[in-house]
Amino acid sequence: MSLSIVDSCVNCWACYDVCPSDAIYQSAPHFLIDAKKCTECEGDYAHPQCATICPIEEAILDAGGVAMNPPGSLTGIPPEKMAEAMLEFQSR
Numbered sequence: 001m002s003l004s005i006v007d008s009c010v011n012c013w014a015c016y017d018v019c020p021s022d023a024i025y026q027s028a029p030h031f032l033i034d035a036k037k038c039t040e041c042e043g044d045y046a047h048p049q050c051a052t053i054c055p056i057e058e059a060i061l062d063a064g065g066v067a068m069n070p071p072g073s074l075t076g077i078p079p080e081k082m083a084e085a086m087l088e089f090q091s092r
Contacts, residue, residue: 002035003048003068008059015050015060024050 002023005015009030016024016031021044023037033050040062041048051060051068058067071079 002038002063003033003040003050004035004061005031005033005050006059006061008056010056012055014053014055018049018053020044020049 005024007030011026011030016026020041021037021039023034023039024031025034048060048068054060054069055074057069057071057074060068062068072082075082077085
């Protein structure tokens, strides 16, 4: 059981200080999660803290490769509604 950070990470440091198991470390070109240390915050928090604070959607994945912070999770706007709005803005 471990989360992972993908290359869309922008090294903002938001996740680093909130990890209760100190599993997140800086590496080139982005932060990574030590699978041996990661507990997915079980026993400490209801949700993985790195995923709840990450400002980049789909940057943190669970062990199955599913985004912990999927599209729309930051804005609360479903991806299809966001696509419609962006098309409207671009047509102006």
